[in-house]
Amino acid sequence: MVMQITDNDRARIAEAISAAERQTSGEIFCVISRRVSTYLDVSLAWAAGAALLAPIVFIPFLLDFRWPGDGWEAAHDAAQAATTGQALALYALSQAVVFVGIFLLTRIPAVRRLVTPAGVRRGRVREAALQQFMAQGVHVTTERTGVLLFAALDEHQVELIADEGIYAKVDEDAWAQAVAVLTRELRADRPVEGFAAAVDLCGQVLARHFPPRPDNPNELPDHLILL
Structure with missing residues (x-):
């Protein structure tokens, strides 16, 4: 997915975050990652598996392994050895070709998404989101009321x-609508609208459980991080 985020887009998202946080003591932080992993290990696994299995399937159709049965096997030892060497060479060559071909094929983004198990992608997106949650300091707000919205484009x-202070009061299902809206708008290539709407919904949830304090400092920057 190719997505351009301009300075004006960042300003609109920052404004949406600021407006949402005026109604709550909670904090909202937004991150877009173009890709959370190279998935090199996935490509290597597919290439190795294909290289191991494909020659076994196809070589019998390419080679004739039938030896003459006329009692003259000894006279054909040299020919048999040469044919066996050729078979082994073809086997090794076919493995190398298949390995490189499948590896390069699975480096194409659309193909890589298709062959990467959904659980692997979900796990790595979750891990990347948690890393940003910690790296951006979302976990160090005064009342532990920070929320991270993380989008992985590829x-x-x-x-x-949501931080632990929120989980004590807010059911996890309360965030489903915000996630659904952001997912829908990203799919339609409208990231600004998606983040603005999701931030607003998060702000409404936070406002119900964490109203603004008399001293309501802005503990996290109100801007979008693009990785």
Whole structure:
């Protein structure tokens, strides 16, 4: 997915975050990652598996392994050895060709998404979101009321992580609408609208459980991080 985020887009998202946080003591932080992993290990696994199995399937159709049965096997030892060497060489060559071909094929983003198990993609997006949650300091707000909205473009996935102060009061299902809206708008290539709407919904949830304090400092920057 190719997505351009301009300075004006960042300003609109920052404004949406600021407006939402005026109604609550909670904090909202937004991150877009173009891709959370190279998935090199996935490509290598597919290439190795194909290289191991494909020659076994196809070589019998390419070679004739039938030896003459006329009693003259000894006279044909040299020929048999040469044919066996050729078979082994072809086997090794076919493995190398298949390995390289499948590896390069699975480096194409659309193919890589198709062959990467959904559980692997979800796990790595979740891990990347947690890393940003910690790296951006979302976990160090005064009342532990930070929320991270994380979008992984290449994986086509959205993660929302709320700090422990929120989980004590807010059911996890309360965030489903915000995640659904952001996912829908990203799919339609409208990231600004998606984040603005999701931030507003998160702000409404936070406002119900964490109203603004008399001293309501802005503990996290109100801007979008693009990785």
